[in-house]
Amino acid sequence: AQTVTQSQPEMSVQEAETVxxxxxxxxxxxxxxxxxxxxxxxxxxILVIRQEAYKQQNATENRFSVNFQKAAKSFSLKISDSxxxxxxxxxxxxxxxNYGQNFVFGPGTRLxxxx
Amino acid sequence: xxxxxxxxxHLIKTRGQQVTLRCSPKSGHDTVSWYQQAxxxxxxxxxxxxxEEERQRGNFPDRFSGHQFPNYSSExxxxxxxxxxxxxxxxxxxxxxxxGNNEQFFGPGTRLxxx
Numbered sequence: 001a002q003t004v005t006q007s008q009p010e011m012s013v014q015e016a017e018t019v020x021x022x023x024x025x026x027x028x029x030x031x032x033x034x035x036x037x038x039x040x041x042x043x044x045x046i047l048v049i050r051q052e053a054y055k056q057q058n059a060t061e062n063r064f065s066v067n068f069q070k071a072a073k074s075f076s077l078k079i080s081d082s083x084x085x086x087x088x089x090x091x092x093x094x095x096x097x098n099y100g101q102n103f104v105f106g107p108g109t110r111l112x113x114x115x
Numbered sequence: 116x117x118x119x120x121x122x123x124x125h126l127i128k129t130r131g132q133q134v135t136l137r138c139s140p141k142s143g144h145d146t147v148s149w150y151q152q153a154x155x156x157x158x159x160x161x162x163x164x165x166x167e168e169e170r171q172r173g174n175f176p177d178r179f180s181g182h183q184f185p186n187y188s189s190e191x192x193x194x195x196x197x198x199x200x201x202x203x204x205x206x207x208x209x210x211x212x213x214x215g216n217n218e219q220f221f222g223p224g225t226r227l228x229x230x
Binding site: 004037042043044045047050091093102103104105106107108 | 148150155156157158159160163171173203205207218219221222223224226
């Protein structure tokens with residue numbers, strides 16, 4: 001079974017600065033997807049960024065980028081030019097390509113953005 | 116285009132009671148997955164419904180059951196409620212595909228409190 005670990009329960013960053021959230025996972029599969037989801041106090045899970053394991057190039061979405069190290073099973077999220085609206089719980093998630101394709105989530109990192 | 120909707124928003128029950136939570140998938144989606152998110156934790160997969168049948172199930176007891184209707188909406192039923200069932204219940208919808216990048220869209224969740 002796959003597992004996802006986020007070793008930073010809480011992080012804080014100054015507005016306009018850069019922060020990196022860590023995620024490691026364990027799997028015996030060679031192909032899969034990795035995701036970062038944001039959950040603000042409104043509780044709605046919002047997709048931040050997605051990475052296909054077969055792609056070597058790191059995904060980027062505006063101020064959000066990932067550092068995907070497949071051999072190390074590491075998938076960190078970098079947020080540049082942090083904004084107050086980035087404050088939320090961030091979940092790293094793994095999804096198999098197999099039947100069902102449901103997510104395995106990490107325990108989350110609570111990000112605070114300081115003005 | 117309405118996204119994933121869930122009802123009710125909040126619910127309070129007592130131990131031993133039964134509860135039904137409802138989910139309407141995003142327009143065009145035919146697959147519904149349910150997750151339990153305990154306070155301060157990541158979501159845990161309960162089960163997934165496709166073509167009105169349970170297709171995959173996580174590590175949850177038989178007290179948790181579900182149903183999918185011909186219009187693809189879904190219900191989650193929990194019998195003999197325990198204090199530990201208190202959580203945010205998330206519904207996610209997607210298109211059934213044997214492989215590929217079929218993103219799951221999450222609803223805002225139902226907050227269940229068991230007293």
